[in-house]
Amino acid sequence: MIRPAHGTSTAPAAAVRLRPWRFVLVFGVVSMLADVVYEGARSVTGPLLASLGASAVVVGVVTGVGEAAALLPRLVCGPLAERTGRFWAWTIAGYTLTVAAVPLLGVTGVLWAAGLLVIAERVGKAVRSPAKDALLSHATAATGRGRGFAVHEAMDQLGALAGPLLVAAVLASGAGYGPALGVLALPGLGVLAVLLWLRARVPDPAGYEPDEPPAVPVPRTGPAAAPRARLPRAFWTYAGFTAATTTGLATFGVLSFHAVTRGLLPVAAVPVVYAAAMGVDALAALATGWAYDRHGPGVLAVLPPLAAAVPALAFTNTPALAVAGTLVWGAAIGVQESTLRATVADLVPPARRASAYGVFAGVVGATTAGGGALAGALYDLSIPALIAVTAAVQVAALALLAASRRIRP
Numbered sequence: 001m002i003r004p005a006h007g008t009s010t011a012p013a014a015a016v017r018l019r020p021w022r023f024v025l026v027f028g029v030v031s032m033l034a035d036v037v038y039e040g041a042r043s044v045t046g047p048l049l050a051s052l053g054a055s056a057v058v059v060g061v062v063t064g065v066g067e068a069a070a071l072l073p074r075l076v077c078g079p080l081a082e083r084t085g086r087f088w089a090w091t092i093a094g095y096t097l098t099v100a101a102v103p104l105l106g107v108t109g110v111l112w113a114a115g116l117l118v119i120a121e122r123v124g125k126a127v128r129s130p131a132k133d134a135l136l137s138h139a140t141a142a143t144g145r146g147r148g149f150a151v152h153e154a155m156d157q158l159g160a161l162a163g164p165l166l167v168a169a170v171l172a173s174g175a176g177y178g179p180a181l182g183v184l185a186l187p188g189l190g191v192l193a194v195l196l197w198l199r200a201r202v203p204d205p206a207g208y209e210p211d212e213p214p215a216v217p218v219p220r221t222g223p224a225a226a227p228r229a230r231l232p233r234a235f236w237t238y239a240g241f242t243a244a245t246t247t248g249l250a251t252f253g254v255l256s257f258h259a260v261t262r263g264l265l266p267v268a269a270v271p272v273v274y275a276a277a278m279g280v281d282a283l284a285a286l287a288t289g290w291a292y293d294r295h296g297p298g299v300l301a302v303l304p305p306l307a308a309a310v311p312a313l314a315f316t317n318t319p320a321l322a323v324a325g326t327l328v329w330g331a332a333i334g335v336q337e338s339t340l341r342a343t344v345a346d347l348v349p350p351a352r353r354a355s356a357y358g359v360f361a362g363v364v365g366a367t368t369a370g371g372g373a374l375a376g377a378l379y380d381l382s383i384p385a386l387i388a389v390t391a392a393v394q395v396a397a398l399a400l401l402a403a404s405r406r407i408r409p
Contacts (some may be wrong), residue, residue, distance in 0.1 A: 008152045017201045020142035020208050026358060027136055028155030030194050034188040035159025036166065038121055040180075043101045043164035045118055048177050052111040062115045070122035071365025078358020087131040087354065088199045094128020095195060097121070099188030106181025130357040137345035137353055138205040145342035146299075150289020153338035157282040159187075161275055180341030194307075207349055231356055233346045234404050239363050241300075241400035242340055246367040248393030249307040250386075252377040255314045255326050258379070273323055277330030284334030292339050295345075300339060300401055304394035306332040311387045315379070336364075 018026070049059050081090040101121040108114050140148030162185070170180040257273075259265040265273065291299040306328055314325025341360075350358040378386035 005215040018198075020148075021197070023139040023202055023205065023208070024136065024148045024151055024156075026141055026194060026198050027068040027120075027139075027154045027155050027196070029130075030191055030198070031152060031156040032131045032159035032162075033191045034098060034195070035156055035186040036163040037102050037184045037191065038125070038163070039097050039170065040163030040167040040184050041105060041121065041255070043167055044171070044177065044180065048105070049111065051120075051177065052109065052114055054111055058111070058115075062118050066119045066122040067368075068365065069119050071361050071368075073123060073126035074130050074358040074361040076358070077127050078134075078354040078356070078361075081131040082085050082354040083353065087135050090131035090198070090205070091128045091135065092192070092195055094124045094126070094132070095123030095191050097127060099124075099185070099191050100186065101152075104177040119235075126361075129361060130354045132355040133289055133341060133344075134350075134354040135205045138208040138350065141209045144289075144293035145345055146289035146292025146339055148289075149342040150285045150287075150292075150338045151346075153285040153334065154282040156337075157278050157285075160278050163187075164275075169292075178246055179231060206350055213374060231352055231359065235344070235356060236349060237400060238343065238406040239360060241397050241404055242336075242360065243363050243367045244393055244397035244400055245303050245307055246336065246364055247371040247374065248304075248390045248397065249371055250310055250314070250329065250390070254375045254379060255310075255322075257328060258315055259319075259326075261323050262317055264317065264322045277326050277333075280327045280330035281334035281337070284331035285338035288335050288339045289342065292342060297343055297401075297404075300335070300343065301390075301398060303335045303340075304397045304401075306335070307392045307397075308394040311375070311390050312381070315383045317385065343398040407409060 045059075045063060054062070077090065081087050098121050101117045101124065103405060105114055105117040105121070108117065136148070136152060160162060166183065168181045170183055171177075186393075256265075259273075288299050288302065310325050310329045310332065312325070313321045316322060316325075331396060341357075344356055344360050345353060374389070375386060
């Protein structure tokens with residue numbers, strides 16, 4: 001059975017020099033500033049590439065490859081961080097790649113170079129995420145898994161709102177893409193400064209784990225290396241639940257396509273609706289995170305009904321219902337990006353968490369791509385069929401969630 005982890009740290013002061021909540025909040029500042037940088041850039045990636053001569057096909061390929069590059073390499077980066085024990089190094093390297101690529105994207109005037117920088121920014125996310133989530137999971141052992149990841153996700157979304165608005169303001173002033181993306185170098189420097197300060201204060205966050213000694217990197221190669229424990233069976237069943245509920249969730253691209261092509265919303269209103277959905281994302285993360293710590297993983301049963309409700313509302317021909325469906329989509333994303341991650345930490349022991357988060361991200365990446373393709377194909381075929389298939393997938397997801405709770409980690 002999945003059990004939320006609680007407790008207090010018994011780590012030496014040399015390893016842990018910040019209270020757990022302060023560690024979570026400072027890490028939240030890092031993520032918030034990083035979101036200002038890369039979400040600001042992603043909000044204009046399509047128009048920027050078009051201004052350099054890209055066709056719609058090229059834009060689709062570059063952004064599609066970029067999304068894959070943000071997720072699939074984590075299958076490798078997670079185990080490598082785990083084997084070397086250099087979680088901070090992987091985290092810092094990933095953030096550095098992201099905050100360096102974005103300002104350069106604004107000054108390059110060559111399409112192929114811009115495409116590579118778009119992909120490089122996404123690779124930076126893949127490099128850092130498993131190690132970052134593993135570091136954060138240690139502190140949430142003391143704060144409560146759900147609450148810790150929820151607060152981190154909420155702060156993350158503040159950056160996701162501020163970045164596009166900052167870029168829009170610079171562009172509205174008459175400046176071009178260079179200044180608009182160049183200004184993002186300032187929060188990028190803030191990311192690295194706060195991150196290095198946090199590493200100096202808490203070199204080994206494993207000390208936050210109750211009764212968990214600080215981690216010591218142990219070589220895992222050679223004839224004397226100890227065998228690595230397998231990921232728990234409950235984790236794989238839980239990954240199946242995550243795959244099902246993610247596959248059945250339509251993407252914002254499909255939702256906005258419907259709203260615009262059916263004349264339900266003007267194009268200018270789409271970013272506003274997206275921003276509102278990100279606000280709901282943050283609120284849903286906080287609500288389910290707190291509920292997870294109080295009531296356990298049963299709170300995740302709310303996710304399949306949310307995912308099933310999205311197409312039933314969003315793909316109508318009524319503007320109010322379409323907007324409501326998008327807001328429900330935001331709530332589902334908030335649960336996915338906070339409480340789902342928190343549960344991984346409760347299922348997997350600290351020594352294997354980086355690998356687990358890498359596998360988990362790979363599952364989410366593959367099924368997000370598959371879910372977007374499925375929703376698009378069914379949308380062209382039959383909207384009632386899309387609604388029915390989504391509902392069936394979410395019923396299967398509920399069954400997998402129930403199965404994962406019956407298996408001991």
